Amino acid sequence: xxxxxxxxxxxxxxxxxxxxxxxxxxxxxxxxxxxxxxxxxxxxxxxxxxxxxxxxxxxxxxxxxxxxxxxxxxxxxxxxxxxxxxxxxxxxxxxxxxxxxxxxxxxxxxxxxxxxxxxxxxxxxxxxxxxxxxxxxxxxxxxxxxxxxxxxxxxxxxxxxxxxxxxxxxxxxxxxxxxxxxxxxxxxxxxxxxxxxxxxxxxxxxxxxxxxxxxxxxxxxxxxxxxxxxxxxxxxxxxxxxxxxxxxxxxxxxxxxxxxxxxxxxxxxxxxxxxxxxxxxxxxxxxxxxxxxxxxxxxxxxxxxxxxxxxxxxxxxxxxxxxxxxxxxxxxxxxxxxxxxxxxxxxxxxxxxxxxxxxxxxxxxxxxxxxxxxxxxxxxxxxxxxxxxxxxxxxxxxxxxxxxxxxxxxxxxxxxxxxxxxxxxxxxxxxxxxxxxxxxxxxxxxxxxxxxxxxxxxxxxxxxxxxxxxxxxxxxxxxxxxxxxxxxxxxxxxxxxxxxxxxxxxxxxxxxx
Amino acid sequence: xxxxxxxxxxxxxxxxxxxxxxxxxxxxxxxxxxxxxxxxxxxxxxxxxxxxxxxxxxxxxxxxxxxxxxxxxxxxxxxxxxxxxxxxxxxxxxxxxxxxxxxxxxxxxxxxxxxxxxxxxxxxxxxxxxxxxxxxxxxxxxxxxxxxxxxxxxxxxxxxxxxxxxxxxxxxxxxxxxxxxxxxxxxxxxxxxxxxxxxxxxxxxxxxxxxxxxxxxxxxxxxxxxxxxxxxxxxxxxxxxxxxxxxxxxxxxxxxxxxxxxxxxxxxxxxxxxxxxxxxxxxxxxxxxxxxxxxxxxxxxxxxxxxxxxxxxxxxxxxxxxxxxxxxxxxxxxxxxxxxxxxxxxxxxxxxxxxxxxxxxxxxxxxxxxxxxxxxxxxxxxxxxxxxxxxxxxxxxxxxxxxxxxxxxxxxxxxxxxxxxxxxxxxxxxxxxxxxxxxxxxxxxxxxxxxxxxxxxxxxxxxxxxxxxxxxxxxxxxxxxxxx
Numbered sequence: 001x002x003x004x005x006x007x008x009x010x011x012x013x014x015x016x017x018x019x020x021x022x023x024x025x026x027x028x029x030x031x032x033x034x035x036x037x038x039x040x041x042x043x044x045x046x047x048x049x050x051x052x053x054x055x056x057x058x059x060x061x062x063x064x065x066x067x068x069x070x071x072x073x074x075x076x077x078x079x080x081x082x083x084x085x086x087x088x089x090x091x092x093x094x095x096x097x098x099x100x101x102x103x104x105x106x107x108x109x110x111x112x113x114x115x116x117x118x119x120x121x122x123x124x125x126x127x128x129x130x131x132x133x134x135x136x137x138x139x140x141x142x143x144x145x146x147x148x149x150x151x152x153x154x155x156x157x158x159x160x161x162x163x164x165x166x167x168x169x170x171x172x173x174x175x176x177x178x179x180x181x182x183x184x185x186x187x188x189x190x191x192x193x194x195x196x197x198x199x200x201x202x203x204x205x206x207x208x209x210x211x212x213x214x215x216x217x218x219x220x221x222x223x224x225x226x227x228x229x230x231x232x233x234x235x236x237x238x239x240x241x242x243x244x245x246x247x248x249x250x251x252x253x254x255x256x257x258x259x260x261x262x263x264x265x266x267x268x269x270x271x272x273x274x275x276x277x278x279x280x281x282x283x284x285x286x287x288x289x290x291x292x293x294x295x296x297x298x299x300x301x302x303x304x305x306x307x308x309x310x311x312x313x314x315x316x317x318x319x320x321x322x323x324x325x326x327x328x329x330x331x332x333x334x335x336x337x338x339x340x341x342x343x344x345x346x347x348x349x350x351x352x353x354x355x356x357x358x359x360x361x362x363x364x365x366x367x368x369x370x371x372x373x374x375x376x377x378x379x380x381x382x383x384x385x386x387x388x389x390x391x392x393x394x395x396x397x398x399x400x401x402x403x404x405x406x407x408x409x410x411x412x413x414x415x416x417x418x419x420x421x422x423x424x425x426x427x428x429x430x431x432x433x434x435x436x437x438x439x440x441x442x443x444x445x446x447x448x449x450x451x452x453x454x455x456x457x458x459x460x461x462x463x464x465x466x467x468x469x470x471x472x473x474x475x476x477x478x479x480x481x482x483x484x485x486x487x488x489x490x491x492x493x494x495x496x497x498x499x500x501x502x503x504x505x506x507x508x509x510x511x512x513x
Numbered sequence: 514x515x516x517x518x519x520x521x522x523x524x525x526x527x528x529x530x531x532x533x534x535x536x537x538x539x540x541x542x543x544x545x546x547x548x549x550x551x552x553x554x555x556x557x558x559x560x561x562x563x564x565x566x567x568x569x570x571x572x573x574x575x576x577x578x579x580x581x582x583x584x585x586x587x588x589x590x591x592x593x594x595x596x597x598x599x600x601x602x603x604x605x606x607x608x609x610x611x612x613x614x615x616x617x618x619x620x621x622x623x624x625x626x627x628x629x630x631x632x633x634x635x636x637x638x639x640x641x642x643x644x645x646x647x648x649x650x651x652x653x654x655x656x657x658x659x660x661x662x663x664x665x666x667x668x669x670x671x672x673x674x675x676x677x678x679x680x681x682x683x684x685x686x687x688x689x690x691x692x693x694x695x696x697x698x699x700x701x702x703x704x705x706x707x708x709x710x711x712x713x714x715x716x717x718x719x720x721x722x723x724x725x726x727x728x729x730x731x732x733x734x735x736x737x738x739x740x741x742x743x744x745x746x747x748x749x750x751x752x753x754x755x756x757x758x759x760x761x762x763x764x765x766x767x768x769x770x771x772x773x774x775x776x777x778x779x780x781x782x783x784x785x786x787x788x789x790x791x792x793x794x795x796x797x798x799x800x801x802x803x804x805x806x807x808x809x810x811x812x813x814x815x816x817x818x819x820x821x822x823x824x825x826x827x828x829x830x831x832x833x834x835x836x837x838x839x840x841x842x843x844x845x846x847x848x849x850x851x852x853x854x855x856x857x858x859x860x861x862x863x864x865x866x867x868x869x870x871x872x873x874x875x876x877x878x879x880x881x882x883x884x885x886x887x888x889x890x891x892x893x894x895x896x897x898x899x900x901x902x903x904x905x906x907x908x909x910x911x912x913x914x915x916x917x918x919x920x921x922x923x924x925x926x927x928x929x930x931x932x933x934x935x936x937x938x939x940x941x942x943x944x945x946x947x948x949x950x951x952x953x954x955x956x957x958x959x960x961x962x963x964x965x966x967x968x969x970x971x972x973x974x975x976x977x978x979x980x981x982x983x984x985x986x987x988x989x990x991x992x993x994x995x996x997x
Contacts (some may be wrong), residue, residue, distance in 0.1 A: 019892070020889065023890060023891045025830055027893075029784075033776065033781045034785070037778075037796070037804065037865075038596075038801070041803060044858075046816050047815070048818050130648045192797075248664070262782075313709055315702070316706035317706040320707040321707055324700050331707075334711055336986075340979065344975065344982075345915075346919070348971055351720065351967065351971040355721075355723075355724060355968070377713050380713070392585060410699045410700070435806075438806075438811075440808065440809065440921075440922050441921035441946070443952075447955045467808050470810050471813070471925075471926070474813075474814055474817065474818075482818065495810065496808070
């Protein structure tokens with residue numbers, strides 16, 4: 001008795017259309033959500049990678065130290081070397097010798113402790129202190145940052161040929177153009193591009209000046225660096241203007257230092273090279289000398305302790321729970337407990353470490369030994385859960401066959417089941433280790449934030465690890481720490497990605513079999 | 514002559530006291546184990562002479578070897594465990610008894626500090642004399658006591674190992690069921706490994722409870738109700754311990770994180786499980802899970818250096834609008850919003866992968882039925898699949914909340930440390946985890962109310978997350994049972 005359903009009326013069609021619109025909207029929300037999530041990941045990686053890029057290279061001053069009193073000495077100090085460095089710098093810029101501020105600027109091109117690697121090298125190899133010594137000194141962090149970042153905002157203009165240089169007032173010089181039109185075109189250009197608010201450097205005849213003002217056909221200049229040419233006609237030497245990205249007041253590197261650096265770059269005395277100290281040096285209070293070597297070794301030691309503790313214990317615990325445990329109150333308590341432990345905030349493990357390992361057992365503070373144990377406890381549940389899943393996926397028949405042929409339960413497990421589950425267990429263990437490698441909070445509580453200026457040589461020495469180093473450098477005040485921090489993040493992420501790829505590859509191979 | 518030899522003995526004891534104990538123990542134990550193993554194996558192997566039932570061994574020679582090795586190692590190892598547990602206290606006690614009274618009169622805290630310094634000094638390979646006669650003499654004496662104890666432990670271990678070896682060797686006969694005993698020992702050892710998980714929990718609970726109780730008993734500590742309901746937090750100066758601003762900040766940041774993570778995570782999960790092609794799914798799912806693999810310190814850096822300045826300038830822009838008061842938003846350089854946003858991103862994969870699992874677990878006939886009745890796919894999802902998956906999704910959200918509450922590095926780097934109660938998300942705000950880190954970093958003398966208060970906070974944190982986890986895990990398990 002059912003009637004044939006009527007053709008949809010007009011209202012129904014609009015309703016249908018509304019429903020289909022809702023359908024499309026719903027699907028769009030899903031796509032939007034995925035786009036947002038992946039977009040954030042991309043922004044995170046790109047922004048950090050972008051900032052890190054500059055930290056992998058750095059500027060160094062190439063110089064040849066030449067002090068006869070170094071020969072054969074074994075007690076060369078930082079001060080001795082610094083005096084030699086200063087002599088050498090004054091040889092490059094002799095005009096800075098009588099000007100106090102110029103001298104400060106000159107000596108500020110590099111920090112006092114930049115000679116530390118050389119000092120250590122000479123202490124270890126006193127026979128190498130033969131002269132002259134060729135060395136590379138890190139440029140001070142602010143200047144280095146300027147040379148990397150702001151130099152892209154420089155504009156260089158050829159503005160004519162030099163005419164006459166004359167004194168103008170106490171400290172200023174007056175430079176005319178050799179042509180008839182003076183600097184009018186240059187002045188128009190500055191006004192048009194709104195460059196007047198920036199600092200402008202003028203280079204001619206091998207000397208660098210700061211532009212004070214343009215008065216008609218002449219430039220009023222202040223000498224910054226390079227040999228000051230004799231007053232008078234300059235033989236139509238080309239004049240080049242460098243318009244800086246900002247002004248002196250907004251940065252730490254001074255105009256004079258920039259002029260000096262540009263001059264030295266032209267003569268190849270300042271070079272950009274791969275930042276070896278990032279991988280070779282331990283921590284330092286100077287960003288240009290700081291490196292992640294101590295943290296890398298500290299992380300290695302910590303991971304070693306974690307792996308030695310958590311992987312065997314985790315696998316054996318999983319074997320017990322999966323193969324040997326009879327259902328009892330105790331074993332089910334252990335099961336529930338392991339699942340919960342996996343979700344306990346990591347900082348609680350730090351409190352455990354501080355209270356039990358440091359306070360009760362008096363283990364050394366800041367040591368990879370304690371850090372490794374705490375992280376081991378932290379990832380133990382993860383390893384147990386992964387190992388149990390791997391053991392469970394081994395077919396029952398393997399055990400039955402082994403037991404049927406007279407193997408004991410432990411023989412069946414250790415000779416047959418465990419080898420078959422090994423790839424799965426290994427995958428879980430690698431992922432757990434990756435998690436331990438990235439963990440920071442619990443290590444802060446057991447004192448692994450100490451300043452470590454020497455690479456540790458054993459797991460019970462003071463050390464720090466990569467994530468904690470990231471946190472510490474992040475807190476540093478100087479701007480140069482930011483690219484350095486980003487660079488360490490990139491190192492850490494590279495290692496983590498490599499570990500995860502390894503785990504994925506293992507899993508793939510395992511699945512194919 | 515005898516005097517000289519006695520100083521030599523002293524020197525030897527002191528050297529023994531300095532040595533790291535690890536290798537001193539492991540190497541001889543391993544050597545003894547190997548010896549016992551081969552001894553047992555050859556001894557019993559020689560018994561296997563015939564092929565008749567009578568002459569066959571009950572267990573393989575290897576098992577006899579293992580049995581003998583266990584018999585030798587275990588008693589000796591027990592002695593060393595005893596040394597590790599008791600030696601330090603004993604040595605300190607003995608030294609304490611010999612200290613002059615003018616030192617012991619300074620009170621137990623001072624004495625404990627002195628003993629700590631002595632112990633640290635003694636741990637150095639070559640203790641450099643400090644010039645303080647009493648201190649240097651104490652270091653020497655302490656090393657000598659330690660050396661004595663070590664000598665005693667080594668002797669006892671030797672004796673225990675030998676006795677074990679002799680008794681074990683006597684039992685090795687043709688009919689001895691060595692395999693059974695070895696199996697039992699292995700099982701016991703495996704159980705011990707599994708029990709470490711329980712011991713960890715017990716350790717956490719005990720240390721948190723003990724320190725918390727101590728905190729509330731301190732003369733300058735607060736009462737329980739002051740701690741739980743007070744609104745003034747000023748732990749660095751050790752005066753005010755009202756934790757409400759901390760709880761407030763924690764909840765606020767967790768809520769902000771959930772506002773980001775729940776919609777994005779849930780919609781991603783729905784799209785991936787209901788709409789996406791298998792190829793797209795197999796590509797996007799690992800990428801989303803990558804978000805969970807990034808260390809939290811990296812998220813913290815991202816939040817503090819990129820998101821927080823954006824939040825700040827956004828807040829300043831809002832303040833500058835014509836219809837808003839100029840100081841409506843706090844616009845701080847670190848803010849709850851920056852931390853909450855980034856924490857939300859971090860939590861997306863937790864919600865999406867867990868929800869994905871539960872949505873996939875909803876039986877296909879439910880969907881087919883809804884679609885057959887003329888529902889569009891989204892109607893089927895909204896009215897049939899999601900209600901069926903709801904308990905699982907709620908469990909996923911609970912787990913994510915517990916994760917957000919316990920997250921540390923993001924808030925330490927991007928949320929600031931001022932204990933405020935404010936609903937302004939652009940203000941800096943503090944959390945329980947931030948305070949734990951701030952109170953315990955660089956200071957582990959557990960004697961001031963300041964440091965111990967971190968344990969009380971940890972106790973609250975542990976308790977709350979535990980409740981969330983237990984409920985969530987319970988729901989997940991119930992849910993699995995319902996559809997399996």
